[in-house]
Amino acid sequence: MKFPIDRFDSLKTPFYYYDLELLRRTIAEAARCADDPRFHIHYALKANANPLVLAPIREAGWGIDCVSGNEVKAAVENGFAPASIVFAGVGKSDDEINYALSAGIGCFNVESLPELEVISALASARGVTATVALRVNPNIDAHTHRYITTGLNENKFGIDLRHLDEVVDRALALPAIALSGLHFHIGSQLTDMEPYRMLCLKINELQEHFAGRGITFDSINVGGGLGIDYNDPDAHPVPDFKAYFDIFRDNLKLGDSQQLHFELGRSVVAQCGSLISRVLYVKHGVEKQFAIIDAGMSDLLRPALYGAHHKIENISNPELPVETYDVVGPICESSDVFGTDEHLPRLQRGSLVALRSAGAYGETMASRYNLRDLPGSVV
Numbered sequence: 393m394k395f396p397i398d399r400f401d402s403l404k405t406p407f408y409y410y411d412l413e414l415l416r417r418t419i420a421e422a423a424r425c426a427d428d429p430r431f432h433i434h435y436a437l438k439a440n441a442n443p444l445v446l447a448p449i450r451e452a453g454w455g456i457d458c459v460s461g462n463e464v465k466a467a468v469e470n471g472f473a474p475a476s477i478v479f480a481g482v483g484k485s486d487d488e489i490n491y492a493l494s495a496g497i498g499c500f501n502v503e504s505l506p507e508l509e510v511i512s513a514l515a516s517a518r519g520v521t522a523t524v525a526l527r528v529n530p531n532i533d534a535h536t537h538r539y540i541t542t543g544l545n546e547n548k549f550g551i552d553l554r555h556l557d558e559v560v561d562r563a564l565a566l567p568a569i570a571l572s573g574l575h576f577h578i579g580s581q582l583t584d585m586e587p588y589r590m591l592c593l594k595i596n597e598l599q600e601h602f603a604g605r606g607i608t609f610d611s612i613n614v615g616g617g618l619g620i621d622y623n624d625p626d627a628h629p630v631p632d633f634k635a636y637f638d639i640f641r642d643n644l645k646l647g648d649s650q651q652l653h654f655e656l657g658r659s660v661v662a663q664c665g666s667l668i669s670r671v672l673y674v675k676h677g678v679e680k681q682f683a684i685i686d687a688g689m690s691d692l693l694r695p696a697l698y699g700a701h702h703k704i705e706n707i708s709n710p711e712l713p714v715e716t717y718d719v720v721g722p723i724c725e726s727s728d729v730f731g732t733d734e735h736l737p738r739l740q741r742g743s744l745v746a747l748r749s750a751g752a753y754g755e756t757m758a759s760r761y762n763l764r765d766l767p768g769s770v771v
């Protein structure tokens with residue numbers, strides 16, 4: 393990626409830099425591969441809620457996937473049609489449910505029987521009907537980091553298969569509930585397509601089971617989770633959307649007029665973003681050389697939270713001879729480390745570094761820990 397270094401020099405670091413041209417290219421490629429009248433993409437807002445990033449997504453006509461009331465609000469404020477909003481989450485509060493009902497969102501992705509009862513009661517009280525999909529925990533191993541796998545029995549998400557019949561029956565019986573279908577989301581940063589194929593087979597099985605009981609669904613929602621290449625972002629700036637959508641096209645049996653919904657987050661926005669930071673100090677330790685940068689885990693939490701690694705580049709002096717550094721942030725936590733034994737062109741005080749592939753779960757996870765300022769953003 394080419395960075396506008398001259399422009400960066402006068403800016404306060406750290407900040408997120410978004411390449412909107414790459415974002416538009418990514419959106420266009422996803423739309424091309426999902427070109428089927430039955431397919432609908434809802435962008436997962438929690439990956440990145442920056443209005444400048446949301447604009448091209450809205451222009452593409454996509455819907456939104458939310459996991460909090462404030463996300464529903466942000467989607468509405470950023471011009472997304474309420475009917476295109478789906479709302480998941482294991483712990484929706486009454487206030488959040490009431491807000492979503494008043495906004496007229498398209499669908500609640502319901503994760504438990506007690507939640508279903510509460511949505512029905514709150515919708516009844518307002519004299520409206522809530523459209524819901526039941527989030528099913530299909531007990532499929534996504535083979536990803538244990539903090540981002542969501543579709544196993546041991547995870548807190550969704551309704552387990554043993555209770556599904558009972559919850560479907562209840563949804564069909566409740567007065568203020570319109571059951572539209574089943575929802576799944578098995579995990580994040582999936583680079584192997586096999587778990588998605590397993591998911592398709594499981595959904596086929598479930599649909600057959602319910603058809604046998606005379607129950608059919610208007611929609612199926614398969615969630616998100618498509619991974620990206622963190623190691624070599626320039627080799628794979630756009631994820632393999634064709635392989636992803638083809639898995640569902642080839643393996644999922646959709647009924648007549650049945651709609652298929654997707655919730656893509658990371659795969660849409662990760663590669664267009666980088667966290668730009670400045671080297672504060674180069675410190676020589678006993679056996680190590682530390683590059684202390686002005687970005688920390690408060691700006692980009694993924695390394696500290698998941699042990700994730702973002703490719704680090706010296707964008708000021710890529711021509712200098714390579715040295716070895718531990719690249720660390722300024723925060724008072726030993727986990728505030730972005731890379732150990734990184735081979736980078738020589739760094740000095742003031743050098744700009746880019747932490748690549750930071751467009752997803754970067755800015756939205758930023759905090760004010762240590763009372764630091766929130767990172768800025770530039771496009």
Ligand SMILES: *Cc1c(COP(=O)(O)O)cnc(C)c1O
Pocket residue numbers: 436438439457459480481577579580581615616617618655656657658659752
């Ligand atoms: C986070 C989330 C997504 C998006 O996941 P990605 O891995 O970013 O594609 C989709 N659906 C639900 C319910 C989520 O919680």
